[in-house]
Amino acid sequence: MAKYNTLLYYCYSTIADAEQFAADHLKFCKSLGLTGRIIVADEGLNGTVSGTAEACKAYMDAVHADERFAGTEFKIDEVDTPSFVKMHVRYKSEIVHSGLRDPNMINPQKQTGKHLEPVDFMAMKDDEDVVILDVRSNYEHSLGKFKNAITLDIENFRDFPEKINELAKYKDKKILTYCTGGIKCEKASALLLHEGFKDVYQLHGGIIKYGKEAGGKDFEGKCYVFDNRLSVEVNSVNPTVISTCYNCGKVTDKMINCANPECNEHFTQCDECGTAMEGCCSDACQSHPRKRVYDGSGYYVKVPQPVNIKNKKVELA
Incomplete structure (x- = not known):
């Protein structure tokens, strides 16, 4: 029996003072020993979290106990190891970025398909x-x-x-x-x-x-999927593979992130090319000085990258 669960969920529900809610929610998730990534916005929650079955149940119970999120539906996967390394809860303008901020145009709480x-x-x-x-x-x-x-x-x-x-x-x-x-x-x-x-x-x-x-x-x-599994099986009836290796064209269903953190491209790559290219999508990325060590999984913990803002170099998490 798998020791851990991974929960995928979202809920469109207005959150007053969502930025403070995000800070409090992070503390709560950490208290349960969860790892994952949650986006909080004025319009609701969007998250994937992972932890022991007991911790995940406690989390779902707490979310459902809040009347704002009582109708949240959780998709539950049993996993052998947690699907994340760290726990992040971040406040953003939308829980899924569409660039459409006019509630008269797009408001899932009022109208959807x-x-x-x-x-x-x-x-x-x-x-x-x-x-x-x-x-x-x-x-x-x-x-x-x-x-x-x-x-x-x-x-x-x-x-x-x-x-x-x-x-x-x-x-x-x-x-x-x-x-x-x-x-x-x-x-x-x-x-x-x-x-x-x-x-x-x-x-x-x-x-x-x-x-x-x-x-x-x-x-x-x-x-x-947006965690360190990168992909999951779906079809148990008539499964097939449609993706091919970005480098050689061989049929493969393995999705990875480029080992160069300044590229971080999502692409499919067969194991042979993964070994030869060290998890990179191109020769340029393979020779990049910040190239990460490829362990065969193609998943990496996010590394802060330097950016220039008004000629001042800063680190963004």
Whole structure:
């Protein structure tokens, strides 16, 4: 039996004095011995935390005891080791960065696409009048995506609004959006509705819940996750691998971060190239003086990087 759990969750709920809440929440998480990454904003919480089963249960109980977050749904994975090294809780302007700050345009607490449970999503996804839309970034959908899904050429979710015009030809279709855990779909589906799309749905709980409750049928490849696992299996029904090594083109489902911290590119790389390139995406990164030691996992604890602000060198965590 696995000794640890990893929890993935989000909740759109207004938090008064969210910056102070973030500081207090960090202390609470540390008191439980949790590791992970949580974003706190005025609009809610977005987190992945890991710890013993007992600590994770205590955390979920505490979150649910707060009336603001009582409806939070946790996706729970059993893991052999904690999925993070440190515990971070940070206050930001949004819990998923879209660049859309106008609550009259995007407010998941007021309007989103219709939520589809995994079995309903599976039943609807192959209908002729349906378009499956992946709202994640390039490096995520290159590792895995739903069969026949529309993918967008975006580096970050904040680029999604710029792609709306490319989707206009699908306005008379049923749009089924999906992402890792559901959080991006809340804003993506809301924006689509704002832009005149009439029939918009979203996969409730995202790819992770779909894998757990519907066997992951027709999800091709693996799902990228934002912790030191980097990717997880989804499909136990008809699994396949769709990603290839960035360096040699060999089929591989291994996702890593470039060993050069000033690049830190997310890319797929086979073990052979990983060894030869020392976990780097290019010769230039391999010869970089700050290159990190590659241990085969492709995951690194974040290292502060120097940046220049008004000619003064400072360290950013």
